[in-house]
Amino acid sequence: GENVEQHPSTLSVQEGDSAVIKCTYSDSASNYFPWYKQELGKRPQLIIDIRSNVGEKKDQRIAVTLNKTAKHFSLHITETQPEDSAVYFCAAKISGYSTLTFGKGTMLLVSP
Amino acid sequence: EPEVTQTPSHQVTQMGQEVILRCVPISNHLYFYWYRQILGQKVEFLVSFYNNEISEKSEIFDDQFSVERPDGSNFTLKIRSTKLEDSAMYFCASSGSSGAISGANVLTFGAGSRLTVL
Numbered sequence: 491g492e493n494v495e496q497h498p499s500t501l502s503v504q505e506g507d508s509a510v511i512k513c514t515y516s517d518s519a520s521n522y523f524p525w526y527k528q529e530l531g532k533r534p535q536l537i538i539d540i541r542s543n544v545g546e547k548k549d550q551r552i553a554v555t556l557n558k559t560a561k562h563f564s565l566h567i568t569e570t571q572p573e574d575s576a577v578y579f580c581a582a583k584i585s586g587y588s589t590l591t592f593g594k595g596t597m598l599l600v601s602p
Numbered sequence: 603e604p605e606v607t608q609t610p611s612h613q614v615t616q617m618g619q620e621v622i623l624r625c626v627p628i629s630n631h632l633y634f635y636w637y638r639q640i641l642g643q644k645v646e647f648l649v650s651f652y653n654n655e656i657s658e659k660s661e662i663f664d665d666q667f668s669v670e671r672p673d674g675s676n677f678t679l680k681i682r683s684t685k686l687e688d689s690a691m692y693f694c695a696s697s698g699s700s701g702a703i704s705g706a707n708v709l710t711f712g713a714g715s716r717l718t719v720l
Contacts, residue, residue: 522707524707524708524709526645526711532713533693533711533712533713533714534645534693534711535711536708536709536710539708579644579645581645583707587658588633588635588650588652588657588658588697588707589647589650589658589660590647590707590709591647592644592645592646592647593644594643594644595643595644
């Protein structure tokens with residue numbers, strides 16, 4: 491099955507700085523890579539996703555990059571704000587299946 | 603915006619008791635899921651359900667677990683005889699497609715049911 495590794499486990503930045511969270515996956519048949527944001531005590535919410543036929547996708551301050559050869563993908567948040575503070579989970583889905591395999595999460599703390 | 607709703611929000615039970623967690627997926631979604639999250643850990647897949655049957659399940663989803671869609675709106679997770687290690691947040695999710703063709707499988711999660719087993 492799929493195995494997703496995520497780093498770092500915690501990330502502290504100053505407001506306005508950029509934050510980068512990295513994930514690797516094991517199954518080369520994976521073709522869909524979403525990122526979820528989970529605020530304390532709340533449900534995971536999709537913030538951005540990327541399919542395997544695309545190398546990069548951007549949505550305002552958030553971008554995701556995918557390197558299929560190296561089997562890794564990254565979340566980039568620019569101009570961070572305190573409300574970006576949350577746990578971010580990456581996930582991967584193998585082609586032909588519906589299951590998402592999640593990484594262990596990154597706690598992002600943005601200090602004012 | 604359509605939501606996945608879950609009840610109860612928090613349930614405390616004694617070890618060995620049966621628990622049923624309920625979910626109402628988004629009305630036009632066809633794929634339903636249960637995930638769990640032990641406190642401070644990652645979200646783990648339990649089971650997916652489509653066309654009134656289980657389509658995928660993980661190693662966690664053993665004989666103590668079952669799922670059911672008793673009517674056109676509810677999707678339930680039953681734990682027959684709870685253990686201490688079943689204490690977790692259980693998330694229901696639904697999606698409009700499995701992603702088998704398009705690739706993308708956009709899951710919408712419910713707010714979760716926190717299960718505490720004493």
